[in-house]
Structures are given as C-alpha cells and as structure tokens.
Amino acid sequence: MMDFIIGHYNYWVSIFLMMVGFYAVISRGNLVKKIIGMNVFQVSVFLLYISISTVEQGSAPIFTEGVELYSNPLPHVLILTAIVVGVATTALGLALVVRIKEAYGTIEEDEIHELDHTL
Amino acid sequence: MIEVFIDIILLSFIAVTAVAILRMTNLFAIIMLFGIFSFLSASLFAVMDAVDVAFTEAAVGAGISTVLMLATIALTKTQKEKVSVSHRHWLPLSVVIVTGAVLVYGTLDLPAFGDPEAPAQTHVAPYYIDKAVEETGLPNMVTSVLASYRGFDTLGEVVVVFTAGVAVLLLLGGKHRISDTGTNEIEKNEHSLILRVVAKFLIPLIIVFALYVQFHGDFGPGGGFQAGVILSAAIILYTLVFGLDAAERVIPPSILRILASLGVLIYTGVGIVTILLGGNYLNYSVLGDSKVAGQHLGILLVELGVGIAVFAVLLVIFLTFAGRGRP
Structure with missing residues (x-):
C-alpha cells in the first residue's frame, strides 16, 4: 500500500496542480490570473512527463563511463522545448491582455462582458 | 530512498x-x-x-x-484582482473535482514512479540511450535527440516561438494613443549605485555563461534553448537597471528582428544544405567526411540557430512590452 502511494504520488500531485490551474482559468475573472492559472496547468503537464521519464537509480541522460542506467531522454526533449514555447505563448496572451486593457479600460472578464452588452 | x-x-x-x-x-x-x-x-x-x-x-x-x-x-x-461575490463557485468547483477524480482513477493503472519496466522506458528510449553516443559522438543524449533524431519537432517549435514573437510585435509594436499620462515604469526609476555596480559585474558573467551553455551543450547540460534564454535574461537585466534607451543603443530592435529570422533561417538552411548534398532534410550525416563528424557539425549549427532565434525573440518580446509604456 505504501509503495503504491509513493509510486503514484507524483501523478496525483500533477493532477492536483492541473486542477488548480484549470479552476483558476474557469472561475477567476481577472485575465492576468487566468494566464497564471494556464501556466500552473502547463507546469503540471511538464511534471507528469518528467515523472514518467524517471528511472529508479537512473542517472541524468549524459553519457558517463561506468553508468549503465539512464533516465529516458525523450520526455526531457519534449518538455524542454515546450517550456520555451510556453513562455512565448504566455507572452502572446499577455500582449492580448494589454490590448484588451487599452480597448476596454479593464482586465476583469465580467466588466468586459458588460461593456460588450451596452454597446 | x-x-x-x-x-x-x-x-x-x-x-x-x-x-x-x-x-x-x-x-x-x-x-x-x-x-x-x-x-x-x-x-x-x-x-x-x-x-x-x-x-x-x-x-x-x-x-x-x-x-x-x-x-x-x-x-x-x-x-488587485477584483473579487466578485456574485460568482457562483460551485459549478467550476464541481467540474474540477469530477475531472480530477476521473484522472486519478486513470492513474491507478499507470506503472509506478521510476519503474524501469514501464512502457515509456522500453520502446524508443533504449535505442536513443544505446545508439545516440555512437551515432552522433555526443555524450548528451538530450542534445542529440533534440537536434538530430527529432530535428523536425525542434524546427517546428522554433518556428512557433518565432511566430509568437511576430504576433506580439503586431499586437504591441506599433504606435498607440496614450489615454492618460502613462509614465514608463522602467525609465522612471533611478536605480541606486549598488544595483548599477552589481549589474555591471553580473552581466558579463551571465553572457559568458550563456555562451558556455550554448557551446558546451553537446557535452553537458545545456544547448541553444537554454543559452538563448540566459543571454536574453542578461540584456533584460541591463534594461531594467539602465533603462530602455540605453538597451536599445546596445542592441537596436531592427537588428534583433533580423537576428530572430536569421536563427530560423540557419536551422532551415542546414536542412536545405543536407538535401543539396544528397541526404534527406536535416540528415546531418552528409555534412562531414564521416557520419559522426557530419552529425556533430549539423547539431552545432542547428543549436546555434536555435540559440540566436530564442535570444532574439524573447528580447523582442520584452522590449516590445517595455516600449509600450513609453510616453
């Protein structure tokens, strides 16, 4: 039982983080907070992938004499590029937030909806 | 343990x-x-x-x-975030709890953390671990998988980063009406002497470290993505301490835009050269006298392209954000 919990703890925390991020996106009205929620969601996916790549007693995937067992390099590649793509898309989202502020004067979702309806 | x-x-x-x-x-x-x-x-x-x-x-x-x-x-x-009392919280909360419960149920069948026999460790990964060093001559498997085995993926990702940079420029780059007297937060601050002196000491070290990460990425942790990010962080630190105008004198935005495209061009150009030399797109083996030498050269060039593109795009994004507040 204890082994099972330790063996799955990483996945459960990933899912917990994913749900915290998801909740921030769907329940909060502030656009900056939504983007931070999306980032938390994103990190949870990174965490899941890296957890899957880990091998017990394994070493970092850089060839060293005398080391036999390495962690899986493929998820590392996927996630390392995803992080940089993630910051670029976050910047794009933030740029949209800045433009919304300039157009509506607010970054609260409900106020934006009200302004849309009064038009 | x-x-x-x-x-x-x-x-x-x-x-x-x-x-x-x-x-x-x-x-x-x-x-x-x-x-x-x-x-x-x-x-x-x-x-x-x-x-x-x-x-x-x-x-x-x-x-x-x-x-x-x-x-x-x-x-x-x-x-501050506006807290609205009227928001009904039970609906998002129940959606999240149900989704989370389903996902946790799904993990019950997953192999335990660190299991060497898990399916993820037994398909393509052993090939990379066994053959990467021999085929590319590089000890860092992450670099060889990133730049060589999965070079197409990485090319796609560099293009996504580039596109995001272009989109931010389109959204925030142009001239705009200032509705109120928005003073530039970055320009306004007269930073203390200590901060300026420490920054002057730190920035060269950060730049040297970024270059080390770029060119040592084949042998140790690092590579183009990390180096590009660290190098742009050095210039961002410079901008924050010495102001936007000083930073734009160091690296004019027009040059940065050229660098961003140049990085992507280096990457795609290496692919075209390999076709002209009779190989497949991004098959670096044809670049050198031996397969290993070709792979080594190809990976070095591609990582250089990635580094330049990531550096320039992130800096363009930051300078565009900072320039938006300029009066």
Whole structure:
C-alpha cells in the first residue's frame, strides 16, 4: 500500500496542480490570473512527463563511463522545448491582455462582458 | 530512498504554492509566488535527473515569465484582482473535482514512479540511450535527440516561438494613443549605485555563461534553448537597471528582428544544405567526411540557430512590452 502511494504520488500531485490551474482559468475573472492559472496547468503537464521519464537509480541522460542506467531522454526533449514555447505563448496572451486593457479600460472578464452588452 | 523523500517534500511545497497562488488577490504577490513555483519545479526536475529541463525552467519560469507578467501589470495598472461575490463557485468547483477524480482513477493503472519496466522506458528510449553516443559522438543524449533524431519537432517549435514573437510585435509594436499620462515604469526609476555596480559585474558573467551553455551543450547540460534564454535574461537585466534607451543603443530592435529570422533561417538552411548534398532534410550525416563528424557539425549549427532565434525573440518580446509604456 505504501509503495503504491509513493509510486503514484507524483501523478496525483500533477493532477492536483492541473486542477488548480484549470479552476483558476474557469472561475477567476481577472485575465492576468487566468494566464497564471494556464501556466500552473502547463507546469503540471511538464511534471507528469518528467515523472514518467524517471528511472529508479537512473542517472541524468549524459553519457558517463561506468553508468549503465539512464533516465529516458525523450520526455526531457519534449518538455524542454515546450517550456520555451510556453513562455512565448504566455507572452502572446499577455500582449492580448494589454490590448484588451487599452480597448476596454479593464482586465476583469465580467466588466468586459458588460461593456460588450451596452454597446 | 532519500531522493523519494526530497521528491515528496518538493511536490508538497509546489502544491501548497499553487493553492496560495489561487487564493491570493494581490497580483504582484501572485506573480512573485509564481516565480517561486517555477523555481521549485525546476529543483524537482533536477532531482528527477532531468537536468536540461531544470535548467530551462529555472531560466524561463523564474526569470523571463515573471518579468513579462510584471510588465503586464505595470502596463495595465492593475494591482488587485477584483473579487466578485456574485460568482457562483460551485459549478467550476464541481467540474474540477469530477475531472480530477476521473484522472486519478486513470492513474491507478499507470506503472509506478521510476519503474524501469514501464512502457515509456522500453520502446524508443533504449535505442536513443544505446545508439545516440555512437551515432552522433555526443555524450548528451538530450542534445542529440533534440537536434538530430527529432530535428523536425525542434524546427517546428522554433518556428512557433518565432511566430509568437511576430504576433506580439503586431499586437504591441506599433504606435498607440496614450489615454492618460502613462509614465514608463522602467525609465522612471533611478536605480541606486549598488544595483548599477552589481549589474555591471553580473552581466558579463551571465553572457559568458550563456555562451558556455550554448557551446558546451553537446557535452553537458545545456544547448541553444537554454543559452538563448540566459543571454536574453542578461540584456533584460541591463534594461531594467539602465533603462530602455540605453538597451536599445546596445542592441537596436531592427537588428534583433533580423537576428530572430536569421536563427530560423540557419536551422532551415542546414536542412536545405543536407538535401543539396544528397541526404534527406536535416540528415546531418552528409555534412562531414564521416557520419559522426557530419552529425556533430549539423547539431552545432542547428543549436546555434536555435540559440540566436530564442535570444532574439524573447528580447523582442520584452522590449516590445517595455516600449509600450513609453510616453
């Protein structure tokens, strides 16, 4: 039982983080907070992938004499590029937030909806 | 055993930080907490042997994202999140709980953490681990998988980063009407002597480190993505301390735009050259006298392209955000 919990703890925390991020996106009205929620969601996916790549007693995937067992390099590649793509898309989202502020004067979702309806 | 212990403690810290991010309403505090959140996850990646990923997350999450978010709250002049009482919280909460429960149910069948017999470890990964060193001559398997075996993926990702940079320029780059007398937060601050002196000491070191990460990425942790991010962080630090005008004198935005396209062009150009030499697109083996030499050269060039593109795009994004507040 204890082994099972330790063996799955990483996945459960990933899912917990994913749900915290998801909740921030769907329940909060502030656009900056939504983007931070999306980032938390994103990190949870990174965490899941890296957890899957880990091998017990394994070493970092850089060839060293005398080391036999390495962690899986493929998820590392996927996630390392995803992080940089993630910051670029976050910047794009933030740029949209800045433009919304300039157009509506607010970054609260409900106020934006009200302004849309009064038009 | 000690690794599992550290793993569990760090994971618990991360979970607590995420809840704090959710519950707080002061945006400045939330962004600082998000920096801590990223840094904790970077430490966790290092514990889980993903050194390259840890590197990237520490530079990007704790560095660049945080600065961009701060720039956004400065531009939108929003300090606090508005808490509305009328919002019905039970609907999102129940959606989240149900989704989470289904996902947790799904994990019950997953192989345990660190299981060497898990399906993820037994398909393509053993090939990379056994053959990468022999076929590319590089000890860092992450670099050879990134630049050579999965060069197409990486090309796609560099193009996505480039496109995001272009989109930010289109959204925020042009001239705009200033509705009120918005003073530039970055220009306004007269920083103290200590900060300026320390920055002058630090910036050359950061730049040298970025170059080391770029060119040593074949042998140790690092590579084009990390180097580009670290190098742009050095210039961002310069901008924050000495002001936007000084930074634009050091690197004019027009040159940065050329560099961003140049990086992508180097990458695609290497692919075209391999076709002309009779190989497939991005098959570097034809570049040198021997297969290994060709792979080595190809990976070096491609990583250089990635480094230049990432550096220029991230800096263009930051300077565009900073320039938006200019009176």
